[in-house]
Amino acid sequence: MSKHLSQEEFFTALSSLFTTQKTTQKGTVLLTQKRFTYSPSSPSPPEPTPESESDLSALTTPLPPAPILIRATNAKSSSGRKEGKKVKLSTLVQPDDLDAFYVRYAEVCKAGMSGLKPRDRTKRKAKEKARKKMKAQA
Amino acid sequence: MPFYEKSEDWLHHSSLLLAARPDTTRITTNYHLSPARRTPKNAAPEQAAEDAKKGTRGHLVITTFDPKSGASLKYRTSKAQEVGRLVQMLGNLAAKAAGRKEEDEEVKKEEDVEMGDGAAAESGVATPMTGGAGPAVQQQQPPQAGGGGGGGKGKKKKGKR
Known part of the structure; x- marks a missing residue:
């Protein structure tokens, strides 16, 4: 099992993951986030409470603070794992650090996801052209 | 497993699911890049070069999944301008999951x-x-x-x- 990275290491590793994807021009970057409630002292999964009870407790008692686990992987299959192509990253973010983390996370994602369509400006350009023509005629 | 048309709808339903099952719900962001046109392996090199000119196409799918109830809420986009907003939504949901819900609402x-x-x-x-x-x-x-x-x-x- 891999250990959790620090936030700095996580961001550098994540951006390198995006750049390798860009250079190969195909592939996947898979990001996951969830509430981190694992504790080694109680290896069994959270106690199975009856549905009605758990629903009620969720409504009445506020959620105890817990860190958020962020995972990133390039989603390589088992054969890729054998060849050492699989990349798995993870980091823990404490509730107080969430805002700062997500600002940087957004920057990295925006820079990395450059394969998406840019904003379509053709319509606006066409309008401007028409306006200029009108002015020229007038 | 519905795909939502609007990211706001996805956010709303995801936050409800998260409120109901905070410990098991996870949010997955899948960014996939593929060539705009796939060339067969035995294709002529000229055609391969032509296909390579067409560039790549990226897709982004966000999924909120709760394994306990099997609920899976999805939103798909290919617009770069939405990335910032979506990551902000992820941040809001993460803050809720971390147990900071009350402060934020106040x-x-x-x-x-x-x-x-x-x-x-x-x-x-x-x-x-x-x-x-x-x-x-x-x-x-x-x-x-x-x-x-x-x-x-x-x-x-x-x-x-």
């Missing part, structure tokens, strides 16, 4: 009330108010806010026509 409510008051003070014919802030303002100062609200509604209707 802060938001305060902001809403302040904004409503400011708008009412600035002009009697106020800009159309949000549903959340409207009633609170009306309770505080019934005559002014009522007139303002009516004026605002009339103006809005005129604009629509």
